[in-house]
Amino acid sequence: MNGKGSPVGHFSEAIRVKPDFALAYCNRGLANLQLGRYDEALADYSIDKDAALTRCYFKRGNLYLMLGEYQSAIDDFTEALGPSKDAVILARRGLGRLDEALTDFREALAIAPSLESAEEGFARITEQQKRTDRGK
DSSP states (O other), X not given: OOSTTSHHHHHHHHHHHOTTOHXXXXXXXXXXXXXXXXXXXXXXXXXXXXXTOHHHHHHHHHHHHHTTOHHHHHHHHHHHHTTSOOHHHHHHHTXXXXXXXXXXXXXXXXXXXXXXXXXXXXXXXXXXXXXXXHTO
């Protein structure tokens, strides 16, 4: 699936023509991820990109999360936050430390009150804290 007619091939050609085309790296990373080529996806997501291209940090953070590399995921989600605090990014970042996660989920819910992933995450963590408190 790396041929010229494949998505990976198209993005590779775009990168060949314009090596600083950050979005092409990001999209080739997604295509590699969908093919199960995690190392190639990480390599594409890790190319030095325009700081404004938060999408790549978010996608790489999701891949780290899937691979169980939680601190790397949190670092990328935090980088992706940048000046705008997208509710979905906040909710995903919330998968880290409990106190920080609760703060992130509260902020995500303030931005988007019906964001299901933030609602579920908030409920999961508060229930976990209740069980921990009962066990003390």
